[in-house]
Amino acid sequence: MRVRLMDIAHARSGDKGDTANVGVIALKPAWYPVLNTHLTRDRVAAHFAGIIEGGVDRFELPNLNALNFLLHGALDGGGTLSLKTDAQGKVYSTALLRMELDVPDEEARVAGLPAAP
């Protein structure tokens, strides 16, 4: 089943130098395992290919039903150097939420995931 990330998670992003971080939080605790299985480092790196210049790190926070991604080389140098509108990486959060996940039907049914329209 096709699932829109924005229907199952919320997010906030920020900066540290030239790295943006995106914290992705499951809207329901039961949806965290789905995020943890399908929102992989490779999937996120592919999503931002050509948009960021460096690699991606991924951390799990099951206590907050959240994943944290570090997007390196995301801010044209970051801080005061950057020429970008989003020099502080504030809206990488919703850029990540544009992603759609392919979740096996049975897994999606058990977790009660909303299907993409």
Place this chain on the structure above:
Amino acid sequence: MSKTVRVAGGQGFWGDWPDAPRRQVDGGPVDYLMLDYLAEVTMSILQKQKERDPAMGYARDFVGAMEGVLPAVAERGVKVIANAGGVNPEACAAAVQSMAKAAGRPDALRIGIVTGDNLLPRIDELLAAGHELRNMDTGEPLSVVRDRVIAANAYIGSTPIVEALAKGANVVITGRSTDTALTMAPLRHEFGWGATDWNKLAAGIIAGHIIECGAQCSGGNCLHDWRNIPNLADVGYPIVEGSADGTFVVTKHPGTGGRVSVPTVSEQLVYEMGDPHAYITPDVVADFTSIRLEDAGPDRVRVFGITGAPATDKLKVSIAYKSGYKAVGSLVYAWPDALEKAELADRVLRERLDRMGLKFEKVLSEFVGASATHGRLAGDAGRSAPEVQYRVGVRDADRKKVERFTREIVPLVLNGPPSVTGFAGGRPKVEEIVAYWPALVDKTVVQTQVEIR
């Protein structure tokens, strides 16, 4: 009933809501008001101001904030902790004392001044002693940019703030304290936490992380259910109700707008997060994977379970150095085919720069309304946008080249593609870039001082 200490967050950065500090002390009982003024680049701005005028170099907004909360400090015993001192905490304290005197309360304040974070006068001494101050991101030694350094401050922790409170200060002004120490220090002071009570110190740091960005944990900038967050016009700034065991509740004053909930606090917890297992501060290494959140009633979230590990033997140093020039300009193109016109303008501009032989370290073009923030992920929706802002910037070490670039934008209004407006600002300004150089230094190098005035 066990003791609760209320620490209110009243300012998330220099430029935050001017009314927030006063609202925090007038809206209900609080014991401490915490005001965070310093971002990574703020110290360099303050350093420049101090060079122009030796009586400057601190966050001047703080004097106005203190005026607003002076009755609460004088009559109800509310204490204030702020890193408003910037590169000149003494001058900041003097300005606050003058304000109190002018307000007819010359004896109301006992100001604790924390200094020792400023390493600028000691850089050559440190380099000579073998402290390379390598850039934490690139690994380069500071010697590469030494002649362009304009500010250098160590991030200092809670200990000198606790010392100032123990000496009876009711206002504590620091320079480059960590944002989180401003909240942890009063909890540590009130509950007598030791310098190796790692779990409790970590809890205090995480309480600080939650409220250091002001309303960003109480409904501001909150994506979750944003349409239904009540009354943002009257948003309540956050309050930590701390307990001796390190657990705490995040809340806000009754009757204020916004929301404190597990989702609003969770969003703030992941903000600017690195490795969640190791949130390194001068006081403790906090583990964000240990945090437990629990709904504790309307606009109340209980936080518990936090663990921490021993602090490292280093302090982070925030160094600012001059790094060339930049300029960014923009024009607005209107329907029909707004994006196509803006893209043509970009090609024309770049061709003109090429013909002049102007090469820059970086030229960045963005199309606001189409793809500026999400790039190709935004898809084709921008093709039918009713208007698109063409935004173009350059960066280079040579000021003259950047200056020349700024003259090439406005002419496009008459000699480029049609349906263009939004040029009222004229030529963009050339800005000198002050860049950020994060480094580490041995803790033993930095000695803080506390003076009560």
